[in-house]
Amino acid sequence: MKRRLAWLTGDARADRVVPPTGAPARLTLLTSAAMAFLAVFALTLSLATGRLAERWSQALADGATIRISAPPEQMAAQTKVVLDILAVTPGVASARALDPAETRALLAPWFGPDLPVESLPIPALVELREDAAGLDAEGLRLRLAAEVPGAVFDDHARWRRPLVEAAGRLRALGLVSLALIGGVAAAMVTLAARAALAANGQVIRVLRLIGARDAYIARAFVRRFTLRALAGAAAGTLAGMVAVALLPNADAAGGFLTGLGLSGTGWLWPLAIPPFAAIVAFWATRAAAFRTLREVQ
Template sequence: MIEVIKTMLPRRSRAAAIVPERSVAGRTLMLLIAIMTFLSAVTLGGVVLVQKSAIAWSADVGREVTIQIRPVEGEVMESNLRTAVALAEGTPGVASARALTLEESQKLLEPWLGAGLDLTAIEIPRLVVVHLGDPVDADIDKLSRDLTAVKGASLDTHAAWRQELNTMAGAVVLSGLLVLTLIIVATVLAIIFATRGAMASNREIVDVLHYIGASNKFVAGEFQGRFLSIGMQGGLLGGIAAILFFGLVGTAAGNVLSSEAGAQVGVLFGRFALGTDGIIGIVAVIPVIAALTAITSRLTVRRYLSQTS
């Protein structure tokens, strides 16, 4: 009799009987996993964007140094500027050097002093922007020594800015990874509760399976297969939604935001272009979430059965 019952209950049918394919619990769990996958992918994508922007910042800042020349009584500013440019261009590793015009220097002060001010009546510090061909080969020490011949001149390598940028980017990346960890923990807890709920509501079916000879390992495997399917479907929905999200945000940042706001957003996140590595990272989240769902459900079922047997 038991053998007859076994032949009437193929493997996939038993799985559907324990966790029905179209059950409310299954659809709810799939939606929950989709949301968690979306949040995980968005967090991971944000971390990738910030990291890429930080690398670009550091590279740009590292290829540029600035010579500041303060007004000194008895000194001719334009002559000092030409001397500083000549010294910079004669330094090994320097690609080019250019003195900012008076109008450009005044424009740099607008964020602090406001627009429309007439600064022609006062002398303001002037800047020489030096672009390095290769920051490693550039002899910055020699340039710093040579500039001692120019009164009021000082060299800024932007090392402090680079350090602050790297520290800020590192803090953002660390915060993103912490949020990602919390999302994963929340997902695991949700799967555990959903699995235990399914086990409790289908306890009679599990008892019948045990009666006909099914082992705890077999029942756990059935749950694992069903939850793997739920995790994969939810992961696909969440991953696709995350990729569309970055595409829409990138479009909105370029078309909806003002030029000033778009520039500020671009400084932090770039152009919202994930690139190949970002998309691969988001796609990789999908099988990870699916596998996490399957493994968590299997372990939960085996623990539940061991406690109730």
């Protein structure tokens, strides 16, 4: 453990052995900051879409609607038959017919608030909630078809599936983006490290000739690039978290896309980005250093 930590705690004398690495080190700092900034957004997207998928799924999963189309004079009677059927259907926790005011509210976004619901041939709606055991949707459909031909049972699956699928895809895209960002960061650090190693070819040769082990030489480069990646990623993560915190509240837009930022323990996840960046930089630089050292006798 002590030896592993020595890679980061370092040795002042050993550090001086390799001259300042200048541009490659600065590139690592900037790249890490930019990648961490992007990673915060990819992570936020992934977490938020995960929450959305869950919310949409839960909100729609235990609810269902029965739409009753009938001549106006039969509407009340057919609605009562439907409610009677539901009252004896296993798995139904509650059922109620929506009154005209609720129907008007549902249609308001499309037709405005002054829709004369009573004078239009609008189907009646019965909202039902399933209990934990769930109901037999196909059995209910068959019974409704037999007793109330104008009633159509809708368990929301038609709406729920594409929404949940879309949210799931977005979440997967967020995770893929995170992986890509990690890969690009590793590639950039590798390039920067190799540039620094190439620029210090003579230093490496001299150190080998006077008895330096590969691990000793690699350590000087690895520590330098790991610490810069850590510092850059910390700055980028902080900036990203501030930007996420300042995202506008979308509640006013109707609540459909609310919760796109981070919330609760979700704020802890971005804190993993700087150490992750440091780990990526550590292994990328170490691999580059040992590959370069193998070319020196």
